[in-house]
């Protein structure tokens with residue numbers, strides 16, 4: 340599978356020495372995977388080529404016949420200020436280097452400098468240009484408020500503004516070569532977003548998913564990097580790693596928060612250098628896939644307690660989307676309910692049952708720790724068990740009570756995991772005030788439905804009604 344040209348914009352090499360041009364092109368391709376390259380032997384054509392091909396980066400020689408490199412540098416910075424110019428000159432003169440940088444050159448190297456440093460400078464410039472372009476795209480996308488390819492998100496049922504803003508961001512960075520980190524509680528749809536990001540990436544290769552939870556370091560390395568025959572006892576055959584399987588496409592590493600520290604070091608090296616060694620081999624291979632990573636864990640917190648490396652976190656965090664939990668987008672409940680009723684009825688070969696009017700209100704009182712996956716399971720279970728044309732609320736009530744594990748709903752929904760909700764208050768409310776606040780909250784959550792409010796408060800409807808009258 341041929342990989343997409345990298346980077347997305349052309350890199351123009353300008354030098355009158357054809358042999359040097361060819362050798363630099365080869366070095367950049369071999370050491371940094373840079374394939375989107377234009378060569379220019381005649382400095383007089385350089386500015387025109389930049390304009391015609393939307394060039395992002397120019398590597399410029401200074402001493403050329405017909406036109407001096409410094410003159411070209413001056414024109415480029417004046418006429419194409421968004422283009423980065425790296426000067427690679429035969430002149431080892433500090434004054435010239437200072438003058439070039441003052442005139443706007445991104446960097447200055449002498450031709451005799453070790454190749455590695457030149458390559459690292461080019462990689463740094465490409466990364467900066469990509470981020471600048473992506474920032475512009477993100478801003479334009481978010482401001483326009485519309486998606487160019489809504490079909491990529493067709494499998495994600497939502498009308499939440501937070502979700503559609505997330506889609507706009509994913510669309511804006513979909514063609515980036517930088518990693519995309521997707522976080523959110525379990526069951527919020529991270530894998531669906533990863534699929535959409537791959538579909539929008541324009542990459543011809545496949546989406547290869549690896550769940551890294553529970554992989555020890557040796558298995559992680561073997562799975563990702565592959566091995567050569569005889570790499571270890573039992574390695575009778577060479578094995579292509581998942582990175583190679585994903586060449587030209589996307590490598591999706593799920594549950595990245597569970598990665599051991601030694602595996603984090605390996606992943607960091609891969610993202611920094613874009614190279615890896617199959618086990619038992621001393622010939623490096625290039626990463627030719629875009630990395631997507633996902634986790635339900637709080638990586639910032641894990642970074643704080645030392646269980647996730649800070650440098651890897653920052654590398655993966657270049658582009659980040661967080662999917663809100665279902666309880667923060669209750670406006671999605673009616674749509675999702677209908678969607679899963681359709682789906683369940685189709686799968687079970689039944690007629691789609693009608694949901695009682697109060698069902699959405701009941702669902703809105705629940706915090707859905709398992710998010711959309713939990714709602715889906717609830718609906719499928721209810722459709723499996725329901726005999727009539729109107730869906731029974733009982734299976735939902737049972738599932739919700741089971742999900743709450745007997746905890747009082749108001750506490751578990753308002754302050755998950757935080758115990759007594761009053762403990763954070765400096766001044767306690769009086770019994771009367773707490774009583775009234777509780778009633779108001781229950782009625783708000785049940786949208787004024789007293790039957791539901793009574794259930795939330797664990798009293799009968801007539802007891803609730805007496806209390807309301809007594810206020």
Ligand SMILES: Nc1ncnc2c1ncn2[C@@H]1O[C@H](COP(=O)(O)OP(=O)(O)OP(=O)(O)O)[C@@H](O)[C@H]1O
Pocket residue numbers: 494495496497523524525526527528529530531532593634635678711712715
């Ligand atoms: N908005 C949505 N519309 C339709 N189906 C959804 C939506 N969100 C999630 N789902 C469905 O819910 C289930 C869980 O989604 P998914 O696997 O993408 O979640 P996840 O965040 O990756 O979970 P985990 O962290 O456990 O891997 C899948 O069956 C998925 O199709």
